[in-house]
Amino acid sequence: MSVDHRAVIAAYNNADLYEAMFSAHGLAYQRLPFAFVGKDRPLPFYSNLTVLSPDHEAEIIQQINHIAAQFEGVVGLKDSFCQLDLAAHGFDTLFGASWIWRDAGVQTMASHWQPIETQADLALWEEGWKRNESATERRMFTADLLNRDDMFFFGLKTGGEIEAGCIANRSENCIGLSNVFARAASSAAFSQATAAVAAIAPDLPIVGYESGVDLEHARSAGFDTVGDLRILVAKNAAF
Structure with a gap:
């Protein structure tokens, strides 16, 4: 699936915002090449995981699995490029949006x-x-x-x-x-x-x-x- 490189730039910027907010509240996180992963329970309106790079479904699912185990199955994630099919794993779409440039x-x-x-x-x-x-x-x-x-x-x-x-x-x-x-x-x-x-x-x-x-x-x-x-x-x- 082709993804506009500007959407990737926007996703990385969004992760920079997450990093600032998590740091301000003393919350642990990890920046991976393909995702921003919160290690502590996120702030209201923030997700546990934000996808940063397309076509890394296996690695992302592995991270989601860890988050689900840590937080008793309660997980929120930003599917930044609408590439994840997680309905069979209990996920619903809260809302859709568009990257802007x-x-x-x-x-x-x-x-x-x-x-x-x-x-x-x-x-x-x-x-x-x-x-x-x-x-x-x-x-x-x-x-x-x-x-x-x-x-x-x-x-x-x-x-x-x-x-x-x-x-x-x-x-x-x-x-x-x-x-x-x-x-x-x-x-x-x-x-x-x-x-x-x-x-x-x-x-x-x-x-x-x-x-x-x-x-x-x-x-x-x-x-x-x-x-x-x-x-x-x-x-x-x-x-």
């Missing part, structure tokens, strides 16, 4: 979103993210992330609240855009997020993955789809 050097509007640089503003950013995007009681974004030179938070602050925001994570050959949220989600908000992220390194492409209406917003902001992925989950994986 925006070439470097594309002209962008000026962004009104500002960098998040203090612990207090990061706490406000997370409150806004939880109100508009993802509900969890766990503190997800720690102050350690502000000290990394490859992680960036942007937000639109009004009236003491962050009403819109996004995360960028920089890899060697691209910048990832993720966790875009806004009180009134729109293509304009996604364009503002894109412009903020593009300013970090205008000579690098921007990558990520989106689904549903957010994917349409990404397309409106100049992104192309370069491959499909899906999140697979099992409550009692068996091999």
Whole structure:
């Protein structure tokens, strides 16, 4: 099966985000040539395993088997290239999405979103993210992330609240855009997020993955789809 090399680049960038998040929370992980593997129970909304390279099904299944044994059959994984057939092992598709890519050097509007640089503003950013995007009681974004030179938070602050925001994570050959949220989600908000992220390194492409209406917003902001992925989950994986 042919896979667009841009989708592989995006998957590796996503694993870099995972590495930053796992490290910030003191969670063990392993970077293999074909997968990012969490050795501890992952954070909410994060998978146990993310596929990084196509056509390594035997090695990936071996890793999933180890994870299933460790966590009593409860496994979540990012099938980054829709190549795994795991239905017989108890996996269902949680949702599908598409990898997105925006070439470097594309002209962008000026962004009104500002960098998040203090612990207090990061706490406000997370409150806004939880109100508009993802509900969890766990503190997800720690102050350690502000000290990394490859992680960036942007937000639109009004009236003491962050009403819109996004995360960028920089890899060697691209910048990832993720966790875009806004009180009134729109293509304009996604364009503002894109412009903020593009300013970090205008000579690098921007990558990520989106689904549903957010994917349409990404397309409106100049992104192309370069491959499909899906999140697979099992409550009692068996091999």
